[in-house]
Amino acid sequence: xxxxxxxxxxxxxxxxxxGLAVLLAVAIGGLLFSYVADEEAKGRQIDxxxxxxxxxxxYGQAQEIKLKxxx
Numbered sequence: 814x815x816x817x818x819x820x821x822x823x824x825x826x827x828x829x830x831x832g833l834a835v836l837l838a839v840a841i842g843g844l845l846f847s848y849v850a851d852e853e854a855k856g857r858q859i860d861x862x863x864x865x866x867x868x869x870x871x872y873g874q875a876q877e878i879k880l881k882x883x884x
Contacts, residue, residue, distance in 0.1 A: 849859055 852859055
């Protein structure tokens with residue numbers, strides 16, 4: 814019985830590496846989201862979360878540019 818479990822045909826390194834990468838991404842995402850939740854619970858705002866996403870077709874506000882004349 815133990816021979817069946819320990820045989821190398823049941824262990825594929827590629828699948829194991831992909832699974833490890835997925836688990837690592839989930840752990841990092843959980844840490845990031847828990848950090849953001851803790852900061853918001855304290856009343857602080859995370860600036861980079863407040864930025865609106867760029868939408869194709871929308872333009873920013875026009876700004877006036879003033880140039881200095883060379884002396």
